Amino acid sequence: MDIRTARLELRRALTNLYGDREAAAIADMAMEHVTGFSRMDRLLHDRNELTEEQSQEYRRCLSELSAWRPVQYVLGEAWFDGLRFKVDERVLIPRPETNELVEWVAEAVGNSRKRILDIGTGSGCIAIALKKRCADCLVTAVDKSTDALALARENAAALETEVEFLAVDILDRSAWTDLPTFDVVVSNPPYVTMDESAAMRPNVVAYEPASAVFVEGTDPLLFYRVIVDFSGTHLPPGGLLFFETNASHGRAVSGLLDEAGFTDIRLRKDLQGLDRMVMGRMPDAH
Numbered sequence: 001m002d003i004r005t006a007r008l009e010l011r012r013a014l015t016n017l018y019g020d021r022e023a024a025a026i027a028d029m030a031m032e033h034v035t036g037f038s039r040m041d042r043l044l045h046d047r048n049e050l051t052e053e054q055s056q057e058y059r060r061c062l063s064e065l066s067a068w069r070p071v072q073y074v075l076g077e078a079w080f081d082g083l084r085f086k087v088d089e090r091v092l093i094p095r096p097e098t099n100e101l102v103e104w105v106a107e108a109v110g111n112s113r114k115r116i117l118d119i120g121t122g123s124g125c126i127a128i129a130l131k132k133r134c135a136d137c138l139v140t141a142v143d144k145s146t147d148a149l150a151l152a153r154e155n156a157a158a159l160e161t162e163v164e165f166l167a168v169d170i171l172d173r174s175a176w177t178d179l180p181t182f183d184v185v186v187s188n189p190p191y192v193t194m195d196e197s198a199a200m201r202p203n204v205v206a207y208e209p210a211s212a213v214f215v216e217g218t219d220p221l222l223f224y225r226v227i228v229d230f231s232g233t234h235l236p237p238g239g240l241l242f243f244e245t246n247a248s249h250g251r252a253v254s255g256l257l258d259e260a261g262f263t264d265i266r267l268r269k270d271l272q273g274l275d276r277m278v279m280g281r282m283p284d285a286h
Contacts, residue, residue, distance in 0.1 A: 001050055001055065002050070003031065003035060003047070003050065006058055007027050007028075010027040010061070011023050011024055014026055014027060014065060017066075017068060026065065026071045030065065030074070034050070034054050034057050034061060035050070035054060060074075068201070068207070070204075070208070072087050072093045073088055073093070078093055078094050080094035080123075080125040081099050081125070081129035081132070083129060083132065084159075085124070085128075085155050085159075086123075086155055086158065090151050091123040092122045092208055092212040092213065093208060097271075097272075097274075097276050098126065098244055099129070100270050100271065101186070101242060101276075102125075102126055104277060105130060105184065105240075105242050106133040106134055109134050109137060111134075111136070113138075114134070114137045114182075114183035115140070115180070116138070116140070116182060116184045117139075117141070117142070117182040117184070117186070118139065118142070118186050119189065120142070120143055120187055120188065120189050120223075121143045121152050122143060122148050122152065123151060123155060124141060124151070124156055124163065124165070126141075126188065127139050127141035127152070128152075128155060128156055128159055128161045131161045132159070138164075139162075139164070140164040140179075141163055141166070142166045142167070143165075144167065144169035144171075145211060146167055149167055166179075170189075170223070170226060170230060171223070173226075176230055179234060180234075181234050181235065183235070183236065184242070185227065185239070185241045186243075187223070187227050187242070187243055187244070188243070189215075189223030189224065189243075190211070190215045190223055191215060191223065191245060191249060193214065193217070193219075193220050194216075195218065197214065220249060221256065224249075224256055227243075228241070228256050232260055235282045236282065237283060238281060239281070239282040241262065241281075241282075242277065242279050243277065244276060245275075245276060245277070245278060247274035250267050250276065250278060251267065254267050254280075257278065262280030262282060264280065265278070265279070266279045266280075
């Protein structure tokens with residue numbers, strides 16, 4: 001089978017799952033992985049026959065992608081903030097809107113030396129990207145999943161980035177005393193209730209870690225409430241709290257910060273025009 005035929009077959013197989021545009025993008029990612037050729041090189045060599053090794057890898061990709069396994073897990077990697085992260089079913093796949101959150105935090109921190117805490121770090125993408133952008137900052141990242149932390153440490157080592165990773169369940173308030181104060185707290189916590197899972201795609205529900213996607217019970221703002229409380233005791237006056245949130249919860253999360261006494265509260269839209277990011281500042285001491 002030549003490169004052109006393989007891509008067409010893969011795209012056809014995925015169109016029923018994802019629609020034509022997304023299927024084409026996934027097929028291109030998979031074919032670059034299989035052949036090692038960029039898109040331009042594939043066009044120039046589209047009649048090249050796949051080698052036996054490439055054919056075996058192509059068949060694996062076709063089988064797994066056809067079963068809704070996310071392309072990032074199939075390829076074992078995801079790009080985030082220009083960095084290549086290893087990903088698998090232990091961690092949530094980094095999203096573009098989370099990259100926008102990182103940009104906002106880095107913009108606020110500037111060249112200052114701050115202590116930054118990333119809560120629910122998963123692959124480590126937020127913490128590592130912030131350390132890359134803000135080299136003088138001291139970055140700590142916590143997660144309750146030791147499997148996720150193992151992968152995050154792998155990513156930090158591969159990307160030669162110094163981040164402190166700690167096993168902490170932020171919902172366990174007794175664990176808070178083990179953490180120092182921070183100048184900046186950032187989090188993209190779970191906010192989907194199990195009731196909402198029926199409307200979600202199988203590539204998320206069946207493969208991404210439930211603990212990183214779903215909140216137990218019926219309160220989608222559970223983690224936000226707890227992290228706001230945590231920040232009340234672990235942010236100094238002038239300290240900043242950043243959240244990523246579901247677009248439908250942006251105003252509610254802003255309200256939580258307002259009720260807790262935060263000032264300078266901002267709700268920011270992502271590139272799709274959706275309310276996806278919230279920031280608040282701890283009031284200065286009088």
